[in-house]
Amino acid sequence: MEKFEVKNRWSDKVQFTAEIECDKNTTLPVKQGRAVRWAVKNNADLLGADLSGANLRDADLRDADLRGADLSDADLLGADLCGADMRGADLRDANLRGADLLGADLSGANLLGADLSGADLSGANLLGADLCDANLLGADLSGANLCKADLSGAELYDADLSGVILCGADLSGSWFKRTQDWKIVKA
Numbered sequence: 001m002e003k004f005e006v007k008n009r010w011s012d013k014v015q016f017t018a019e020i021e022c023d024k025n026t027t028l029p030v031k032q033g034r035a036v037r038w039a040v041k042n043n044a045d046l047l048g049a050d051l052s053g054a055n056l057r058d059a060d061l062r063d064a065d066l067r068g069a070d071l072s073d074a075d076l077l078g079a080d081l082c083g084a085d086m087r088g089a090d091l092r093d094a095n096l097r098g099a100d101l102l103g104a105d106l107s108g109a110n111l112l113g114a115d116l117s118g119a120d121l122s123g124a125n126l127l128g129a130d131l132c133d134a135n136l137l138g139a140d141l142s143g144a145n146l147c148k149a150d151l152s153g154a155e156l157y158d159a160d161l162s163g164v165i166l167c168g169a170d171l172s173g174s175w176f177k178r179t180q181d182w183k184i185v186k187a
Helices: 028-041
Strands: 002-007 014-020
Touching: 002 028, 014 028
Parallel strands: none
Antiparallel strands: 002 014
16 A cells, blocks of 8 residues: 555645555556545545546546546546536546546536547536537537537537537537537527
């Protein structure tokens, strides 16, 4: 067992210390991922945590409070983030391919350049989120709130946009080829 400290992204102070299993060859992203799993299991505070680059593939983060957390460059491939509170989180360049974000709150989140291909964002709140240059290829955005979201340059090829709310969203330069039949819902 090793004690692994996770710091707050703003204060740089230790937010929690996780007890994780690893050896001398375990990489930092894997240690971070194990620390997050430990934190969820032990109800540790992840609010504003610096988790940049963490390996969270297939992690169970349902209903996790990740408000303001730094998850930039994190690997969240196939992660379960149903109902997670990720308001204001930094997910720049994160790998969220195939992630389950059903009903997640990503309002004000920074998803610049994130890979959300095949992700389930149905019913998610993305109010004011930055999805500039994000890959949403084949993503399910049905019923999502994208009001005032920046989707400029986003790849929405084959995305399900049925019932999506796009009031005030910036769609300049976005790709919409072969999207599912959809109707814009105005607030």
